[in-house]
Amino acid sequence: MLAASRAFWRHVTRSETITLNRIHPLPPSSSRTFTSAFLTRRHTNSPTGHLKARRNAPDDFPIDVLNAQAAFKDLVRSMEQGSSAESAQLLSNLLASLPANDESRVSTFHQLKTVLTKNPKENLALLAQLGLGFTSLGFGRLVREEILPVVQAFGSQDDMMSLQLELDRDVQGPGSTSIFEDGSIVTEPITESQSTHIPIDLVVALDEVTNAASSEDLEAHYPEPAPPVEDLAEVFEDEDGDYAQFEPSPSKTVHSSRQSAGMLVNLVEQELYERAYVLLQEMQDLDAKIPYSFIYEKAALAALQRANTKPEEKLVMFTAWFSLVPLEINAPSEPPFGETTRLLIQSPLLQLSILLQFGLIAARKGYAERISDLLFPPIVRATSPEVLRKFVEDFLHADHAYLTNHMHHVKREARMRLKKSVSNVRGIVIRILTYSGRLDEAVAFLPDPDNPQFKLSVYTYNLLLKRLWVGHKDGREKQIQLVERLRGMGETAIRQPIPSMLQEVRIKELSDELNHGFTTANPVDFDGDVLATLRYLKNHVAARRRSEVAHPFTLVNFMSMYLATGRTRALELLLNKAIRTSFFATSNFVYAEMLFYRRLQQPQLVLKTFVDHLFISGVPRDEVITRYYRLSSMYELYDPTSGEAPPLRRFYPFDYHRSLPRGKMWPRRVHTNLVWDCLAQLNTEDHSLKSLYKQLVFFTQHGHDAPTSVEVSEADEVPIPQNWQVPVGAAAFTPFIQRLMYINGPGFGARILRDMLRLGQRPTEYHYTELVGFYARRGDIERTMLVLNAMEARVTVSDPTIGDNPAHTGVAPPIRNHNLPAPTLVTYTAILRGFLIAKHLEGAEETYRRIQKLEEYNPGSSPELDLAVDDLMDFRSAGAAWVYPYARKQHKYT
Incomplete structure (x- = not known):
């Protein structure tokens, strides 16, 4: 019988596609042995056993055995009910029923990934199962780019290692399989003609052979271990090209790289950033692969907040860490990089080089659409025309590269996003330049009418046209004709604004629209009635028309009456409503709050309110920053057990950790005038007041300050609005x-x-x-x-x-x-x-x-x-x- 089985296996070719499960060693009385023989006998005697084996065609089964849509709905329902075991089984069935078409498989992959990443922590096991399943189907690269970063961000180190190991096996290919057999069922190909005529005696013989092999002493079949190899350096005095260098195997290199990556994540999680950065540099020098993870944003934030570090060093460290965040396709649904954006945009001092690098890295990773509304206002304000044009080109090029390389499976969506990104970015830049009075620069960003490459909204054209008409006397007839022509062309004008352009309020107040005072409603006196004032402000703290917005004096009177009751909740709600509505409403409320603190003789709170919401422009940065940080240190060093009165705070606990949905604002004259007044009040010494007046004269003469501190001098200054005729x-x-x-x-x-x-x-x-x-x-x-x-x-x-x-x-x-x-x-x-x-x-x-x-x-x-x-x-x-x-x-x- 054994000889017959050997003869049979010699005639089996490995080019056939039908497979037979290799039977692992089992006891003679095992139920599996009986079942294997029984199933083989049934298959031999069945009518289908004599038919030609082939793949099932669609015509054979006009109704799919496993309805994909029903299975998908069942999976979603099971996940909502929290049944992990049932969800795992349903996902396994869904993966088993995938069609042979790669495009359909990729589409199913993205549908499943979208559902699972809504709650990545709860669905971590299902995400790993999805990654393992598609890795086995040959989609290792897709899993590495889209599933592995999510597992790294929300899973444990063991989860990440398990998935990484399967991906590494997929990369090594079929020729790098292990010499040790695991407990899985391995298949061997046999011929189609012989697969349906295997005699039952052959199966029994194979079982006997494998059972006998399991009972033998396996150590007797292996030679004695070789003696240890002596050190080559002690045998040969010199090494030359005659002696080959032993290179580590690829699997060992991958394992070492994976260990280093895990150690890097652990160091960042423990906030040991100095050691983590040293390890990161060593891994980069060795070209070690570092998987993407959102944990590295934490290290990038630490680099930005690093004390006693020059901006150039911060830029290098921030770039190294932030380059390791995952791609946009692996990001959660909520906007990413909230802390990073707030720190860069809402920081008292602007680090323009880091802000530019942040924008380019984010665009290369697919986040251009998510960050452009907040990113461009400070960049447009603080850069020269040449730097601005170069950055816009690089930003759009980086976004185009991401959409081309990482969204090739959805080409239609990629093309639509690219068109939308170009229109959105250029529209934002043009509108900011227009509101800032830089009309010539705004016209330079318009499309070429003879070779249009993008479109702009009609609103953008109308806004620019209105400002050009105001300066009609300056000889802008040609520019007006150009804008009117572009507005009327279907190749350059968008009749229906794209969704992101509907939020025009984000940039509508970037320049000083009210150089000649507030055009708000007249002050209203409610004769000390707090409730009546609150009802009025609820409707008028922010309104569609500026003439209906509450006057600052009305707000100041309400602040006095309401805070006297010992409550602050209503004021917080009013400020939040103003922040969410428009820059004008926010600017009006902030001015009222500054005026309220000025009347209370609290100039420090005036400065803090100014820095919290407005760019430090039109005032001496050295003086403002020094006093701002001095007040912040008072908050940090205050000891409640000391018996001293606590330092006064704003009624609204605000710092850069508190998000401004539309970023900071350019100050108006009323804001900067109050700041100069408070600085004069705080400088009680004669010599300091004289020095402050010299700074005022210098600023008025040159349009910028002359900082003496290293921290302020190395930071980038936000210039005053160009439509201000005088700096102060x-x-x-x-x-x-x-x-x-x-x-x-x-x-x-x-x-x-x-x-x-x-x-x-x-x-x-x-x-x-x-x-x-x-x-x-x-x-x-x-x-x-x-x-x-x-x-x-x-x-x-x-x-x-x-x-x-x-x-x-x-x-x-x-x-x-x-x-x-x-x-x-x-x-x-x-x-x-x-x-x-x-x-x-x-x-x-x-x-x-x-x-x-x-x-x-x-x-x-x-x-x-x-x-x-x-x-x-x-x-x-x-x-x-x-x-x-x-x-x-x-x-x-x-």
Whole structure:
């Protein structure tokens, strides 16, 4: 019988496709032996056993035995019910019923992956089963790119190793199988003609042979182990090309690489970033394969937050780590890189080189569409035209490369995403440039009408056209004609905006739209009714029309009333609503909050609110950053057990970890003016105030600051909006006038006004009010009345010598002819209050005489002026014995 079986196997060729299960050693009484023989006997005597063996054709089974759609629905239902065993069996059945068509298999793979990755932690075992199944079908590369990163991100080290091992076996090919047999069923091919006529005696004989082999002493069939090999270095003195070098086997190299990758993940998880970076460099030097994982974003974040590190070193470390994050096809449904985006975009200081590298790496990995809305606003603001154009080209090229290389199985979707990406990115850039007043650069990004390669939304064309019409006098007729032509062409215009363009509010307020003040609703006084004010603000903190948005003063009054109740929830909800709605509503609310803290005499909170929501532009970065970090350290070092009062905080606990859905905003003049005012208030020393004023003059003259600290000087500056005619607002000079006049003498006030005219800043009634108010406090009636007479007469002051030296002028042309502003009730109140402080009765009486002639003055119309008049009456009665009521609460008149 044994000889017959050997003769049979000699006639079996390995080119046939029908297979017979190799029977493993089993006991003679095993049920499997009986079943094997019984099934073979049945097959031999059955009618189908004499038919020609072939694959089942579709015509043989017009109704599929396992309905794929029903099986898919059953799998989803089982997963929702949490039945892991049933889900595993259903997935196994679904994999077993896959068609032979590779395209259909890939489509099924992506459907299954989409369902399983909705809850990757719960479906980790099913994901591994899916990866193993498709690896066995020859789709190892697909599994390596799309399943392995998910298992690495959410599974244990053992899960990742098991799947990686199967992938490595798939890469090594059929010729690298192990010499040791495992417990799986191995198949051997036999001929089709012989497969249906195997005698039962042959099966029994094979069982006897294998059972006998299992009972023998296997060690007797192997030679004795060889003695240990001596070290070659001790045998041969010199090594040359005659002696071949022994290279490690591929399997050993793969195993070592996998061990190093696992150690790298463990080091990052333990936050041992220094050791992890050293290991990463060594693996890269050896060209070791490092599987992608989202855990490496954690190390990239640590590189960004690394202290005492130059930006160049941060860039190298961030690039090394962030390049290891998985591709977009393996990303979860929620937006990735939230922490990284917040740290780069919402950080007080902008690291432009790292931000550019972040954008390019993310685009190469398929995240261009997800990050473009937040990425481009700061880049457009802080880069030159040449750098911006180069970055846009590289960004789109990286996105195109990803869609071409990694979405080849869905070519139609890849083409649609590519067109959408080009339109989206160029549209965002054009609209930001348009709102920033950089119209020539915006026109340069338009498509070529003779060779159109992309389309833009009609909204983008209309926005650019509107701004070009405003500058029609500057000779923009050709540009207007070009935009009108592109807007009317079907090859360059999108009639229906693409979905991402519907969120225009993300960039609509990137420039200073309200250079001439807030166009909000008028202030509303609810006479202390908190609920009525809250109901009003619920509908008007953000509105479709700017004229319906609540005035900042209404918000400030509500903050005072509501915080007095000890609650903050409503204010947090109002701010969140403003942030989600528009930049204008957010800017309006932030200004109101800054103004509220200013009235509370809390300038530190004014600066913190500014840095939390706005780019540090239009203000000295050194001063702002120093004070911002000083307040942050106070929060960190505060000890509740010390008995000291805690440092004041914003009612809304905010830092860069708190997400701004639309990123930071460009500040308006009202924001920067408040910051300069608070910095002047915080600089209590004379020399520090003088230094701050020099910074103000330098900034106004050059349009940027001159930082002295290394941290600020190495960071990239966000420039002021290009449509600002002057770098700072005129109100920024106001808090310096009286204090510097006290320090340097009365003549310094006139010097400040002259500096403003030289730098293109027109003094207002507030500056002259500060000037004459100081003169009145000094009892200088001659200078006070001289300036007041000139203001009442609206005298034109001419000085042709202003701006003769170009080195002393600023970005705005100097003002050589200036009409003095008319005095207001505030001006007269300041003069009267100053003469009362100086106990100068003659000056006070003269001022009151002029007040009585004013048409706009009625007793009761101005509480501050009425109080000053009452003091004047007391001064008349008491004469020289009158004492100014310093202890009484003072009323601000400016």
